[in-house]
Amino acid sequence: MTASNHPGPFDFDSTAQLVTQITAQLTTQLSHLGLSGARRGGHHPPPDRPPTLVAVAHGSRDPAAPRTVTALMGRVRALRPDVPVRIGHIELNQPLLADTLAALRGEAVVVPLLLGRGYHIKQDIPSAVAAAPHLAARIAAPLGPHPLLAEALHARLAEAGRRGVVPPGAGVVLAAAGSRDPDAAVDAARTAALLSARLGGVPVLPGYASGSGPTVPEAIRALAALGREPTAVASYFAAPGRFATQCAGAAPGIAAAPLGAHPAMARLVLHRYEQALTSAPLSHPAATVGV
Structure with missing residues (x-):
């Protein structure tokens, strides 16, 4: 007895009909699948997604610090909604940078939310990236020095000054964290010069909360010796914290808020992120670029 004598769901008059039905079934099944074999509706990143931007904050016991970093990254996401953004901290806050990097796959650009060169830039962050060999990663330059920082510092001074950025005849201390690394002092001095130019030539001297001097009080006295009083303090900190509070407390006049x-x-x-993308290949992990 042949199959043609017993009609059924897989009973065909010819091989051509069999091929036609199989083709139709495959077409239906494939319509529910993506190119990668994942069913439609699943959460799978597009193949051309930009590298993840990993923002590296220092970390602080001040609860306002992680809130400020989160708010800053919210602005970054609003400017570039196509770029995946993650946060990692060097210490004190979660997630730590090592944990953030361990959870990622693919490509990443690590952007330090630090304002100059120093131990964290030269040692801590490259070490963390080197410990994540599963990632193709670049390390961007620190945020400073850059004219955009002078813009933000100018705005924070204007907010604190109310009737003007700084009073006539005043000077400004650029209050920074400080470091024993001489490159950090070079970067702070360059930012001080940029801010001075932004303020129309008002003298701006760096003062430090730690590391090699001058301290903020010493910088204030130096400006007073030049006849520059009162002195405004520009907070050269990415977020609130102990050093920012300490420096603001030393101000005899205006004390600006951190950059935030x-x-x-x-x-x-985003500029540092894009600069890193165009400066070195992702195949060279732990390369700090764009300094």
Whole structure:
């Protein structure tokens, strides 16, 4: 007895009919699948997604610090919604940078939310990236020095000054964290010069909360010796914290808020990200670029 004598769902008059039905079934099944074999509706990144931007904050016991970093990254996401953004901290706050990198796959650009060169830039961050060999990663330059920082510092001074950026005849201390690395002092001095130019030539001297001097009080006295009083203090910190509070407390006059989530900061984060993407191949992990 042949199959043609018993009609059924797989009973065909010819091989051509069999091929036609199989083709139809495959077409239906494939319509529910993506090119990678994943069913439609699944959460799978597009193949051309940009590398993840990993923002590296220092970390602080001040609860306002991680909130500020989160707000800044919110501005970054608003400017570039196509770029995946993650946060990692060097210490004190979660997630730590090592944990953030361990959870990622593919390509990443690590952007330090630090304002100059020093131990964290030269040692801590490259070591963390080297410990994540599963990633193809670049390390961007620190945020400073850059004219966008002078823009944000100018704006914070204007907010604190109310009737003007700084009073006539005043000077400004650029209050920074400080470092024993001489490159950090070079970077701070360059930012001080940029801010001075932004203020129309008002003298701006760096002062430090730690590391090699001058301290903020010493910089204030130096400006007073030049006849520059009162002195405004520009907070050269990415987020609130112990050093920022300490420096503000030393101010005899205006004390500006930290840079925080100022729009110029968000633009600068993306500038460093894009600068890193065009400066070195991802095949060279732990390469700090764009300094």
